[in-house]
Amino acid sequence: MEFSEVTFGSPDYEHTLSLRKRILRDPLRLEWSEEEKAWEARERHFVLREEGRVIGCVVARDLGENVFKLRQMAVEPKRQKAGLGRVLLERVEGLLIGEGVTGFELNARDLAVGFYEKLGYQRVGDEFVEVSIPHWKMEKVAGDRLVGGGQEMAR
Ligand SMILES: CC(C)(COP(=O)(O)OP(=O)(O)OC[C@H]1O[C@@H](n2cnc3c(N)ncnc32)[C@H](O)[C@@H]1OP(=O)(O)O)[C@@H](O)C(=O)NCCC(=O)NCCS
Secondary structure (H helix, E strand, O other): OEEEEEOOOOHHHHHHHHHHHHHHHHHHOOOOOHHHHHHHOOOEEEEEEEOOEEEEEEEEEEEEOOEEEEEEEEEOHHHOOOOHHHHHHHHHHHHHHHOOOOEEEEEEEHHHHHHHHHOOOEEEEEEEEEOOEEEEEEEEEOOOOOEEOOEEOOO
8 A cells, every 4th residue: 555645637636536526526416616626736635545546535735824624535435444544644644744734624524523533633613514415624733642654743
């Protein structure tokens, strides 16, 4: 299994788009808006690959002041609940913390809140609707025991 950042517009980026479309958008019968597409060129894109194939991905947007927003996280359905989501998120967090990032936020689908809680995120505010389904805003401060890149990251 290989973790890496991929370039916007590269073949691997295109693979993340098809994974994200299949897992996150098709079930809701939604397409990306022009505004969402325009953001992608300015965001960072991370993948987990197995035998060359993209099996997990997540997008990270720089919100400034050392905070990143994580979005569009998806793991290949046949490989979910096997620890891959945890590996991907911890590697992304570790890499960004190494660059000086101190906080993360995301909008979690109701059904994924438990996953992010296991990774140390906390709900903030009230439930809201996004892409037609219930979501919660969640946040995490880079803390004492955040594991990244296989190493314990100290504050
Ligand atoms: C949500 C998702 C990214 C998690 O990835 P994953 O590889 O399945 O998660 P992991 O196996 O690494 O799980 C890590 C921990 O979270 C738990 N967990 C995973 N998904 C969960 C969920 N939906 N609800 C509650 N707990 C969950 C696991 O049981 C595991 O717990 P453990 O450490 O005690 O064993 C993945 O299931 C997915 O792509 N789901 C569909 C798309 C989606 O909802 N994306 C998120 C949009 S906000």
